[in-house]
Amino acid sequence: MIALIGLVIGVALGLLVRPDVPLWLEPYLPIAIVAALDAMFGGIRARLEGIFDEKVFVVSFVSNTVIAALIVFLGDKLGVGSQLSTGVVVVLGIRIFSNAAGIRRKLFGA
Amino acid sequence: MTGERPTGLRGLLPLLRPRVSLGQLTGGLLCLVLGFAAVAQIRSNERDTTFATARQDELVLILSDLGQRSERLRGDLRELEETKARLEQDAQGRTALEEARRRATAYGLLAGVLPAEGPGIEMVITDPDGGVAAFGLLDALQELRDAGAEVIQVNDVRVGVDTYFLDDRNGVRVDGRPLTPPYRFLAIGDAHTMTTALNIPGGVVRTLQDAGATVSIASRAKVTVDAIRSS
Numbered sequence: 001m002i003a004l005i006g007l008v009i010g011v012a013l014g015l016l017v018r019p020d021v022p023l024w025l026e027p028y029l030p031i032a033i034v035a036a037l038d039a040m041f042g043g044i045r046a047r048l049e050g051i052f053d054e055k056v057f058v059v060s061f062v063s064n065t066v067i068a069a070l071i072v073f074l075g076d077k078l079g080v081g082s083q084l085s086t087g088v089v090v091v092l093g094i095r096i097f098s099n100a101a102g103i104r105r106k107l108f109g110a
Numbered sequence: 111m112t113g114e115r116p117t118g119l120r121g122l123l124p125l126l127r128p129r130v131s132l133g134q135l136t137g138g139l140l141c142l143v144l145g146f147a148a149v150a151q152i153r154s155n156e157r158d159t160t161f162a163t164a165r166q167d168e169l170v171l172i173l174s175d176l177g178q179r180s181e182r183l184r185g186d187l188r189e190l191e192e193t194k195a196r197l198e199q200d201a202q203g204r205t206a207l208e209e210a211r212r213r214a215t216a217y218g219l220l221a222g223v224l225p226a227e228g229p230g231i232e233m234v235i236t237d238p239d240g241g242v243a244a245f246g247l248l249d250a251l252q253e254l255r256d257a258g259a260e261v262i263q264v265n266d267v268r269v270g271v272d273t274y275f276l277d278d279r280n281g282v283r284v285d286g287r288p289l290t291p292p293y294r295f296l297a298i299g300d301a302h303t304m305t306t307a308l309n310i311p312g313g314v315v316r317t318l319q320d321a322g323a324t325v326s327i328a329s330r331a332k333v334t335v336d337a338i339r340s341s
Binding site for chain 2: 007013015018043054055062
């Protein structure tokens with residue numbers, strides 16, 4: 001519940017403040033967001049399966065985003081930034097799908 | 111899977127029950143940051159990203175394109191300034207008259223009501239099998255126009271903006287007049303550009319040859335286009 005409220009407040013803040021993404025953050029933010037989405041879906045799934053742990057959620061959320069951004073950062077330094085970010089997005093996309101599938105199975109049994 | 115029965119949407123309800131603890135608050139805070147960042151990213155993505163995402167060589171290309179265009183426009187500007195200065199100095203209106211005549215000539219050439227002469231090409235399409243249709247001839251004409259032909263004549267018909275080709279029982283008509291092979295295109299313009307454009311692999315010449323025609327293109331230092339359109 002608090003998470004949902006936080007999300008809503010965050011979106012509202014973003015709409016109100018109209019923030020500019022700083023230039024140095026621009027390549028990493030999208031990847032970090034996708035990673036955070038993955039962590040969020042993972043959290044919902046864990047909660048539905050009754051194995052949700054707040055500590056695990058917070059740690060996985062933070063580490064997911066940081067690692068995703070780091071991988072892209074490293075890729076940029078190595079000159080394979082765009083390929084690597086594509087790879088990261090693919091992996092995270094697959095994870096989001098499997099998490100969504102878990103949630104769906106839990107909720108509807110299908 | 112733990113083997114429980116699916117809960118349906120009601121399974122979501124316990125998730126919505128507020129439970130205040132440090133972990134929950136941290137999770138809420140993280141979700142707040144996520145929502146904020148997502149909106150920020152979406153907003154920055156909605157802005158014009160044509161240049162932000164373009165690669166370096168594309169940017170260089172765009173830049174040099176713009177440079178050329180501004181160079182050309184600056185040339186135009188200079189020319190117009192000169193004309194303006196001359197017009198201003200001119201008391202008797204001689205320059206104005208000259209200018210008007212020059213423009214009348216240019217428009218006359220474009221409209222096809224004046225004969226013209228200049229460097230260009232002569233393209234002869236012989237069509238022994240009668241395989242060339244109006245479509246092919248129109249293609250040839252458009253290719254010439256694209257390649258910068260200023261004045262064009264087909265056999266004894268001057269080409270204008272509204273020139274059309276029509277398939278007829280007896281052959282091809284152009285602007286209503288019957289056209290008999292060989293089709294002879296006279297075009298004034300840059301000979302090299304036009305020849306290259308026509309000879310592009312898979313282009314006009316190739317298509318016409320596939321239809322059974324033979325095409326010969328010769329560049330001439332002086333092409334005389336004497337057919338005019340009755341206005």
